[in-house]
Amino acid sequence: MTKGAETKKMKGRDIIIQSLEREGVEVIFGYPGGASMEIHQALALSKKIRLILPRHEQGGAFAAAGYARATGKPGVCLATSGPGATNLITGIMDSKMDSIPMIALTGQVPTSVMGGDAFQECDIVGATLPCVKHSYMVKDIDDIPAVIHEAFEIAITGRPGPVLIDFPKDIQQAETVPDFKKRIDRPGYNSKIGLEPSQIQLDKAIKLLLKAKRPLIYAGGGILSSHATEELHAFINKTGIPITTTVMGLGIYPEEDPLSLRMLGMHGAVYANIAINKADVVLAIGVRFDDRVTGKLSEFCKEAQFIHVDIDASEINKNITVEVPIQGDAKLVLQALCQGLKKLSIEDWVHQIQEWKKEFPLNYELNNENIVPQHVICELSRLAPRDAIISVGVGQHQMWAAQFYNFHTPRTWLCSSGLGSMGFGLPAAMGAAVAFPNRTVIDIDGDGSFLMNIQELQTLGEEKIPVKCVILNNQYLGMVAQWEDRFYESVRGHTFIGKTNFADIAKAFGLAGATITKPSEVEDGIKEMLKSKGAYVLDVKYPYDESAKGHVIPMIPGGKTYLDSIIHQGVSLRDYWKNKGS
Amino acid sequence: MKHTLTALVENEFGVLTRIAGLFSGRGYNIQSLTVAETLDPKVSRMTLVTSGSDPVIEQITKQLNKLVNVIKVQDVTMENPVDRILAIIRVVLNQKTRPEIIKAVGALGAEILDVDSKSCMIEVTGDENRIKSALHLFKPYGILDFVQTGEIALQRGKKT
Numbered sequence: 001m002t003k004g005a006e007t008k009k010m011k012g013r014d015i016i017i018q019s020l021e022r023e024g025v026e027v028i029f030g031y032p033g034g035a036s037m038e039i040h041q042a043l044a045l046s047k048k049i050r051l052i053l054p055r056h057e058q059g060g061a062f063a064a065a066g067y068a069r070a071t072g073k074p075g076v077c078l079a080t081s082g083p084g085a086t087n088l089i090t091g092i093m094d095s096k097m098d099s100i101p102m103i104a105l106t107g108q109v110p111t112s113v114m115g116g117d118a119f120q121e122c123d124i125v126g127a128t129l130p131c132v133k134h135s136y137m138v139k140d141i142d143d144i145p146a147v148i149h150e151a152f153e154i155a156i157t158g159r160p161g162p163v164l165i166d167f168p169k170d171i172q173q174a175e176t177v178p179d180f181k182k183r184i185d186r187p188g189y190n191s192k193i194g195l196e197p198s199q200i201q202l203d204k205a206i207k208l209l210l211k212a213k214r215p216l217i218y219a220g221g222g223i224l225s226s227h228a229t230e231e232l233h234a235f236i237n238k239t240g241i242p243i244t245t246t247v248m249g250l251g252i253y254p255e256e257d258p259l260s261l262r263m264l265g266m267h268g269a270v271y272a273n274i275a276i277n278k279a280d281v282v283l284a285i286g287v288r289f290d291d292r293v294t295g296k297l298s299e300f301c302k303e304a305q306f307i308h309v310d311i312d313a314s315e316i317n318k319n320i321t322v323e324v325p326i327q328g329d330a331k332l333v334l335q336a337l338c339q340g341l342k343k344l345s346i347e348d349w350v351h352q353i354q355e356w357k358k359e360f361p362l363n364y365e366l367n368n369e370n371i372v373p374q375h376v377i378c379e380l381s382r383l384a385p386r387d388a389i390i391s392v393g394v395g396q397h398q399m400w401a402a403q404f405y406n407f408h409t410p411r412t413w414l415c416s417s418g419l420g421s422m423g424f425g426l427p428a429a430m431g432a433a434v435a436f437p438n439r440t441v442i443d444i445d446g447d448g449s450f451l452m453n454i455q456e457l458q459t460l461g462e463e464k465i466p467v468k469c470v471i472l473n474n475q476y477l478g479m480v481a482q483w484e485d486r487f488y489e490s491v492r493g494h495t496f497i498g499k500t501n502f503a504d505i506a507k508a509f510g511l512a513g514a515t516i517t518k519p520s521e522v523e524d525g526i527k528e529m530l531k532s533k534g535a536y537v538l539d540v541k542y543p544y545d546e547s548a549k550g551h552v553i554p555m556i557p558g559g560k561t562y563l564d565s566i567i568h569q570g571v572s573l574r575d576y577w578k579n580k581g582s
Numbered sequence: 583m584k585h586t587l588t589a590l591v592e593n594e595f596g597v598l599t600r601i602a603g604l605f606s607g608r609g610y611n612i613q614s615l616t617v618a619e620t621l622d623p624k625v626s627r628m629t630l631v632t633s634g635s636d637p638v639i640e641q642i643t644k645q646l647n648k649l650v651n652v653i654k655v656q657d658v659t660m661e662n663p664v665d666r667i668l669a670i671i672r673v674v675l676n677q678k679t680r681p682e683i684i685k686a687v688g689a690l691g692a693e694i695l696d697v698d699s700k701s702c703m704i705e706v707t708g709d710e711n712r713i714k715s716a717l718h719l720f721k722p723y724g725i726l727d728f729v730q731t732g733e734i735a736l737q738r739g740k741k742t
Contacts, residue, residue: 125596129599129600129603130603130607133650134650136598137595154650185624186650187590187592187625187653188592188649188650188651188653188654189650200666276715304643312648314641314645314647314648317637317640318641321637383600385594516632
């Protein structure tokens with residue numbers, strides 16, 4: 001039997017690294033331990049792969065996700081067996097929810113002791129079953145090259161997602177003559193199938209759009225996965241159909257453009273939520289009708305007919321029944337739709353949308369005494385370079401960033417959207433900054449979220465990764481506190497976390513930092529941070545305000561409709577319209 | 583409504599767990615599940631009996647199809663498939679009832695597998711209704727034990 005070009009015996013650990021190099025891996029975020037140190041030994045000798053040591057495996061998983069979100073390439077993380085592996089799980093699930101290509105490598109106890117509750121043993125393949133797109137336990141050293149190759153293919157094709165590979169220690173230590181050309185026969189997975197849309201469905205969609213009087217595009221992360229932003233822009237240029245995006249879709253279309261309605265949903269723009277509920281045809285691309293977008297499903301878009309484009313057949317008709325289902329790659333679908341369409345005569349509709357935009361702008365009130373967090377976001381948006389990459393944690397700061405930062409470039413927004421994992425911002429920014437060492441990467445974080453993976457500040461210092469951290473520090477878990485204010489009479493159920501001086505913490509890790517507390521310090525504080533060479537922590541202190549001013553507004557309360565939107569006037573949209581007599 | 587799905591899956595470690603996990607994780611119910619190797623030892627055939635509204639069944643089929651190890655899924659419910667369950671029933675038996683039970687076994691086309699002084703073990707093969715009638719028939723004599731396999735099903739040949 002021929003075994004490729006190789007004739008020399010290699011250790012399993014070296015075959016792993018060479019297989020990863022062959023997939024083009026340039027960086028791994030990995031934390032060593034007994035069951036994975038063999039792989040680290042091999043990595044120490046690799047000239048092609050940089051190993052970044054996160055200070056917690058969860059940080060490693062989020063960093064890999066940040067790398068993947070910013071580049072579109074699979075991010076790779078590595079952990080030892082047992083606790084190392086279980087610490088990856090949140091990051092793996094996060095990537096599953098947001099369809100992010102990720103490869104999670106784990107060491108496992110030797111096969112000879114497996115199943116006997118050995119030290120640091122955990123059935124990580126079993127534990128992660130609901131969190132992965134696919135997973136492997138490699139029990140035969142000869143399978144390593146084929147498994148790694150296939151794992152990358154599965155992670156990146158179709159609907160992307162995380163793939164886990166578990167390597168028992170004895171497999172890492174064994175020796176064989178590797179065959180890097182070997183492939184697995186996989187009759188159940190064909191990455192080419194399901195990409196080409198059905199012509200019949202495309203024709204139906206074109207017919208529906210040509211007749212539409214109030215069409216709207218509702219697009220999301222699928223546009224990024226499909227690398228279809230150019231096709232999206234061409235489609236909008238040609239047809240003139242306005243667009244609103246999900247939180248995953250921020251950056252796929254410039255938000256300054258008159259046809260952009262920014263983000264829709266629970267904390268989306270009021271005009272976006274009105275528009276989608278008044279639309280007669282909604283072209284939904286690479287979105288999944290999440291409850292944070294639809295609110296009460298039975299009341300969502302009652303006047304609309306849906307065209308739903310998704311590469312994953314199981315997304316179509318999952319939450320909502322659609323008139324025209326199109327399974328396919330968003331890029332190919334948009335090209336085909338663009339060809340079949342012309343400029344639509346929808347001037348009245350576009351004009352109406354501009355009116356709503358004027359009537360319900362996203363805004364906030366400035367304050368002479370205290371810093372207003374939304375203003376910090378606006379200033380960052382104004383002062384940061386146009387190609388800056390923004391990452392966020394989860395909570396009020398995340399939604400303010402989504403609302404007030406102006407996104408115009410794809411893959412500049414790293415946000416744990418589906419899973420909503422606090423602690424995502426700092427490590428994700430780290431991953432992106434490793435991928436793009438010459439771009440500005442800013443973690444806009446909350447104090448609660450930042451504390452969850454604060455250990456990665458040490459990584460920033462040691463690895464010289466110049467992430468800028470802006471912490472909107474109000475001593476509260478603001479989003480939950482906001483719900484307490486609105487729905488629980490402000491009873492505080494453990495949402496106060498207390499004082500932290502993040503600039504002092506930065507200094508303890510050897511990083512630069514500053515604290516600002518006055519509105520007059522915002523602009524200079526941000527400029528100083530952006531000017532700095534290395535990692536930097538800007539601690540923005542402001543008090544939590546339990547009035548509407550301190551809340552993320554607009555807001556559609558969970559399970560309600562757009563008419564229940566709490567708008568800036570402090571009333572619901574329904575009452576506002578009633579009072580206005582329209 | 584009851585649906586019978588058949589799936590060809592890779593005969594590989596962990597495939598059954600993935601499928602069972604998908605059902606429990608997404609809250610679908612499984613009435614029965616049988617799985618065994620096909621003529622190709624690399625492939626197993628699975629017959630799943632589940633119930634749910636049409637959208638739920640559509641989701642189950644699509645979610646199963648998404649699994650990397652699943653080769654093909656078919657909902658054969660509407661195609662009037664041949665489906666079979668094998669059941670073994672242990673029935674109380676005495677001198678008086680013995681002839682009646684033997685007669686009933688013959689009438690059902692069932693088979694007696696084992697007899698002792700107090701009971702006999704009867705094998706019945708058939709669709710769900712046939713198993714139900716057998717149970718109904720033997721109940722008056724006293725049923726000591728009952729075990730059945732899950733359903734297996736195969737599409738009928740295409741009529742031209």
